[in-house]
Amino acid sequence: MRYVIRRTICAAMALVLAMTAAGCGGKAGSGSQTGKSLTVFNYSEYLDPEMIEKFTEETGIKIRYEEALTPEDMYTKYKSGAVNYDLLCTCDYMLGRLIREGEVVEIPFDSFENLDNIGKRYFDISKAFDPDHRYTLPYFWGTIGILYDTSVVKEPVDSWSVLFDHSYAGDIIMQNSIRDTYMVALKYLGYSLNTTDENEINEAQKLLIAQKPDVQAYLVDEARDEVVAGNAAMAVVYSGEAYLGHEYNENLEYVVPKEGSNIWIDSWCVTKNCKDMDAARQFLDFLCREDVAKANFEFIYYSTPNDAVVSSLPEEMKNDKALVPPDSVFENCEVCTRYDEETSRMYNELWKELKSG
Amino acid sequence: MSDRPVLIHLEHVSKSFGNSLVLDDLDLTICKNEFVTLLGPSGCGKTTTLRIIGGFERPDSGRVIFQGEDITGVPANKRPINTVFQKYALFPHMTVEENVAFGLRIRKKSREYIREKIDYALKLVNLEGFEKRMPKSLSGGQQQRVAIARAIVNEPEVLLLDEPLGALDLKLRQEMQYELIRMKNELGITFIYVTHDQEEALTMSDNVVVMNQGYIQQEGSPQKIYDEPENAFVADFIGDSNIIRSTMVRDRLVNILGIEFECVDTGFGENRPVDVVIRPEDIVLAPEREGALNGEVTDVIFKGVHYEMCIMTGDFEWIVHSTRRSEPGSGVSISVDPFDIQIMNIPESEDEEAVKLDI
């Protein structure tokens, strides 16, 4: 008996040791690999996996690909240093934070072959967080607006007010996200979505608390499906969702309200951990290529900053306001920049208050 | 049967589990104040009979009459009958006292009454001072006493005991046998006792019911069952016995192994094959050639009060009890008193064996 048990213990210990060794080995091994490789961190479902294979085929550079759900946990995981990421794709304000913290390095745009495909205006709006556009490469972008069911909402919708005037009580779906929800209220009130003015934010909070009884649900991911299924009449969604929503249910329309909205932009950056800038450049350049960008576009159906792709789209798509936002959005929409710590803490508390109320 | 008034009557009771018929058209009468033992090998239907009386099983057909009333459909908790289970079945989460008080609390008796009854019952089973103990901390014998106390505080008309001594060692078992008789006399109620141990049955019972394969084989006083087994099964099951296939020559004369013996039985016809039972202690040994059947001692075992010997006469090996020892290999002669020869019919088939003898 004792013998068997001792043997079991030995076996267990051996396994543990083997595993730890394997773990450490993995760490050592990744650095000393002869072949080039890149560790890429992206949102989930944000890149056509076939393009990764294609890239490896073309260049011989291996990609270790990882996905995250939100910019915040991407940041948490990146900052923990548990994995050495070479490339990150994340959102505007998070990029701003990374730039400020010196986590990213300049991208050698000069040696890009396909950079011309990216419209100049996207670099311009990126200036909100990357003032000299040295660090970030726009990847996808879009707006936030209202997706509504025209069979229920007969009147034309052109303002955020429809969310606040109680006529669609119980039929409204808001975003389950701090920034996007406060953005709606701030814009409706005519303030900047990057405001740090406590009074303005508190005013927005009051508005949202008053709105809460009318809200059917705060959802992130399934907001679109709920409108498609007819469980709700309207939802605040990302423009990309609107296109797919329309595919499933023809009665759905998407509008960016006249008060203005958030124009969001997800971009790539190269981290300071990157050992092989040339490989990273090759990867980013590859993403700018028309065929690749088109494949990714068709995988995701978010608006692409790749003008070459846009011009090759069929007319029907070009006219879709969700897929190819009209230039007017640049006039009254704002890009999110990073709040200072105090403001984000304030938002954090207000949001908890709103949700628990 | 006794002259006491009838308490329980089972009428044409049949019960089967799945495909196996456990009780087949069983009739049984139990009288007031009797100590009745259902005796038989495992699987004979004795426990099922007990469970039907207790209300844990419902017969497929037939009726259970209790004091003249049909109680076939009355659930166990509504019968004035209590059971002592084979493995005691004490409530492990309750103290001895709580176990004993269980039935009384269900009946919402007053506190003083319960107190009194607990004291009385624990005294009766010799467990005073164990009130606060948990069953786990008691020995098997003590647990058994708690089980008995728990049953009798409810003043049942009938106490059912399902092999209650099965798990106890020999000494304790014998002690408990006397205690059970004492309790029965003190309580003045009917005990129905199930066992496969013939010694227990013979020691304690007023009336023994021998069962096999769902049928009653024989019913009667311990004396009668032992001395006058009605068939080979009963004879074999109760005590040691020599069962010899023989021929009834005529009334009062039987041919056993080629030698004619006088006996007292009549009515078996002439020259009919019969089974003869002779108890080992009824055989008289004489020096060689002085008795009726000659043979050779093949084995001797000392049993305390007597020697048990195996004696070969021709092909047949006798078991004989005697206080005198004969050396193995020595020649002896066997004779039997006519009163000690018990003649039995030979059943034509096992089923018939039972049906014919079903009382």
Place this chain on the structure above:
Amino acid sequence: MTSEKKGWGLSFPFILWSVGFTLIPLAVITRYAFTDPDGGLTLDNVLAMGNRINGQAFLVSLLVAFICTLLCVLLAYPMVMAIRRLNLSSSAFILIFLILPMWMNFILRILAWQMILSDNGILNHFLTILGLPKVFIANTWLAVIIGVTYDYFPYMMLPIYTAVSAIEKDITEAARDLGAGTLGVFTRVIFPLSLPGLFSGITMVFVPSMTSFAVADILGGGKTQLIGNIIEQEFMRSSEMNLGSGLSISLMIFMLITLPVTVGRSGKEEGSRDI
């Protein structure tokens, strides 16, 4: 070697493993809990549980967890009794029956519930066919309770079932014999003997019920905020590692203090916990 020493010896790999991969990570989190982002020592994070918003979410979670635990108990006992009554005593079968749903991914199951419960969902579809009025429970606390109860029911059911199936038939028959009816047998014998199972069921249901943020988000439409949602928000949306750690540590302390008090004390039979 004494059996005590041998016991520690045999537990050694487990102890090593637990210290290495449970206690030290816990210590790491604890360090975050008691420091501020700049590294200074502080109790604010742990005490933040007491402020108005977190406290409210905490109370809501307690209530939800209480209702769900109660529902699980109320669903489990009749089921255990039904299994006993119908003699479905193959424990392997019961285990399969209860565990099998977990082989469909958790989030998929919750999404399926959303489809069942939503206003134009499957349940209402059937109700309409039957000529019954629709029910509107999607995106309410009721839906959260249904989802959480659904998710943790097996954790309640299994230990109770194990405890009850260990009760010999003799014991219930004895109770019946002594005059107890079906109810009496349950309240006086089966229930008290199932307590160890019930207590371990409560631990396994109550704690995760308070933190099942995904259910609250999907089925509750994000309108019911559990303490789990707050902790998730601190970690995943606001990058408030210290505050998140502080809240989780204080939740854990609360659990460690209250569960042994309410559960452990009455659970005399230690270690009889089973799955």
Place this chain on the structure above:
Amino acid sequence: MRDRAVNFITRFYLLLIFLFLYSPIAVLMVLSFNDSRSRVVWGGFTLKWYERMFTSPHITDALVTTLALAFFASLLAVLIGFPASFGICMLRRSGRSVMMTLVNIPLLDADIVTGISMMLFFMRFMELSFSSVLIAHTVFCIPYVILALMPRVEAVDWTPYESALDLGATQPYAFLRMVMPQLYSGIISGFFMSLTMSMDDFAITYFTKGAGVNTLSTMIYGEIRKGIKPELYALSTVIFMAVLILLLAVNVATRKKGGETGEGRAY
């Protein structure tokens, strides 16, 4: 009559519980045959997702990772938990309650907290990878193994073991032949619970996984936003049915064997 009514009610109750537990499963199964990519639109019957799930390398990769993870984590959990359940049973009261607290910690902790604390811990010692997820999964699987095994260990009947020693068997042999058979069911149920928990976990995997490691769970979470790929419904249905069939087969087999081994084991 009354009996029959009660029997009917009990059966009806079991049916209700069955519906409660299995209606979401049924919904997901139906979805796997839905021609539309959206879960709220019925686009007609199709089997194409079943074809496609095997051709997508990402799904098969994730499936292999998930299964390997579940298997090895459960195995490790049994290897560690098995001696520990013996050990804990031998301890006196105080040591025992300390150990039980240790066992219970992973169950008392919220998932994300466990996940994040493990991540913070790992980042100091090793790169996140498959091994780190494996360790994390083993951590939360061990309690299930121990909790499933302990009651059986306590109930072990040591007399056959001792009589085997008496008959000249070596200790390991006697242990394997006399004690282990009494524990198999406990080991299997602990192992099975571990498999289930590992397969179902998201939060802990999410924080401890390294780049390139993807399980079905993390894959599904990532897809909620764009709509779950119907291939995953199909795959889940296949896994579910496979487990169901496997379990039923094992159950039937052991039941049959149980009848025979009565004598077969007696030598």
